Amino acid sequence: MSSPAKSIPMLDLTLQHRRLRAELDAVIAEVVASGRYILGPNVEAFEREVAEFLGAREAVAVASGTDALHLALRAAGVGDGDEVITTCFSFIATATAIRFAGAQPVFVDIDPSTYNLDPEAVQQAITPATRAVLPVHLYGQPAHMGRLQALCNQHGLVLIEDCAQSFGATRGGQMTGTFGDAGCFSFFPTKNLGGMGDGGLVVTNSPKLARHLRKLRNHGSELSGFHDELGYNSRLDELQAAVLRVKLLHVQAFNDERRTIAAHYTRLLAQSAVTAPFEDPEGVHVYHQYTVLSEDRDGAMGRLQEAGVGCAIHYGRPIPHQPLFAGEGPLPSLPVAERIARQCLCLPIYPGLESGDIARVAQLLVHR
Numbered sequence: 543m544s545s546p547a548k549s550i551p552m553l554d555l556t557l558q559h560r561r562l563r564a565e566l567d568a569v570i571a572e573v574v575a576s577g578r579y580i581l582g583p584n585v586e587a588f589e590r591e592v593a594e595f596l597g598a599r600e601a602v603a604v605a606s607g608t609d610a611l612h613l614a615l616r617a618a619g620v621g622d623g624d625e626v627i628t629t630c631f632s633f634i635a636t637a638t639a640i641r642f643a644g645a646q647p648v649f650v651d652i653d654p655s656t657y658n659l660d661p662e663a664v665q666q667a668i669t670p671a672t673r674a675v676l677p678v679h680l681y682g683q684p685a686h687m688g689r690l691q692a693l694c695n696q697h698g699l700v701l702i703e704d705c706a707q708s709f710g711a712t713r714g715g716q717m718t719g720t721f722g723d724a725g726c727f728s729f730f731p732t733k734n735l736g737g738m739g740d741g742g743l744v745v746t747n748s749p750k751l752a753r754h755l756r757k758l759r760n761h762g763s764e765l766s767g768f769h770d771e772l773g774y775n776s777r778l779d780e781l782q783a784a785v786l787r788v789k790l791l792h793v794q795a796f797n798d799e800r801r802t803i804a805a806h807y808t809r810l811l812a813q814s815a816v817t818a819p820f821e822d823p824e825g826v827h828v829y830h831q832y833t834v835l836s837e838d839r840d841g842a843m844g845r846l847q848e849a850g851v852g853c854a855i856h857y858g859r860p861i862p863h864q865p866l867f868a869g870e871g872p873l874p875s876l877p878v879a880e881r882i883a884r885q886c887l888c889l890p891i892y893p894g895l896e897s898g899d900i901a902r903v904a905q906l907l908v909h910r
């Protein structure tokens with residue numbers, strides 16, 4: 543009898559960390575020895591290095607991706623009574639951050655090929671109360687930034703990008719996060735650039751916005767002991783910054799590896815019953831997730847699980863259908879997102895995933 547095939551988890555971060563072990567151990571030991579743990583030299587250096595990597599003038603590190611969105615909205619002046627048009631198909635934090643800022647999320651349907659915010663739908667949702675547009679570069683694929691920028695310019699709206707899944711992704715050669723007034727990143731450990739705890743970042747080309755963000759993240763204080771605004775405690779710590787500085791040096795190679803894995807999957811799945819993700823030729827997708835569509839998702843998940851292969855559903859329902867946002871009335875009709883929510887299935891993709899693993903995962907999906 544042959545031994546059972548090894549299991550393939552949805553995500554294994556130890557593979558990536560094993561490669562960087564010596565570098566990570568060294569910088570962590572340095573921080574421990576330094577006695578500086580909050581807003582020290584590593585945060586400062588990381589902000590400089592990540593701003594340069596992304597091609598932004600300023601970078602402000604904060605405690606999470608959710609805080610990055612919340613504080614960016616606040617710093618941009620979005621608040622009570624304002625409407626923010628956003629995608630109905632994302633992680634919940636895209637929408638809760640809008641609520642934290644005191645504004646009202648207005649959810650619109652997505653583009654059926656990229657699953658990103660549909661600029662047509664955004665245009666139709668603009669009202670006199672609209673203050674901002676908040677696209678997400680879902681799964682690591684850049685949204686239609688040119689058209690969104692044009693709409694925002696035309697209507698005088700703030701444009702804030704949720705780049706939690708798109709670190710290093712580009713469109714027309716330009717990094718996501720640098721198209722709008724602010725770009726918001728998450729360093730949650732599973733993201734393409736992930737720390738060993740929570741973390742986030744806002745990039746902007748506006749020194750004024752950056753200054754306001756530095757104040758908001760630090761108790762509303764610019765000058766020690768002087769507080770003239772309700773601020774927050776939302777800082778990246780030195781340990782995370784030190785880890786992220788190491789990983790920033792490798793993120794391009796890790797993203798390339800994700801793209802190679804994705805291309806391999808897409809080749810193998812060409813004749814299968816599932817639909818491989820569409821790659822918009824105008825952008826470089828960094829495959830935070832590799833997401834297929836399956837008309838028999840339960841069957842596909844069953845076969846993967848039986849074979850010890852991990853998979854996940856991101857996301858199983860549009861955000862406005864979550865009880866938190868659904869309210870009392872009938873659920874809004876979002877035909878594209880509802881179909882994607884029923885059919886989407888994310889497959890294992892991460893640096894260190896081997897080609898034999900990719901072949902085995904694909905094999906389970908090729909036969910019905």
Ligand SMILES: *Cc1c(COP(=O)(O)O)cnc(C)c1O
Nearest residue numbers: 606607608633635636706728730
């Ligand atoms: C992860 C994520 C966030 C939130 O980031 P945290 O660091 O977990 O707060 C926001 N938006 C999207 C699209 C995400 O994937």
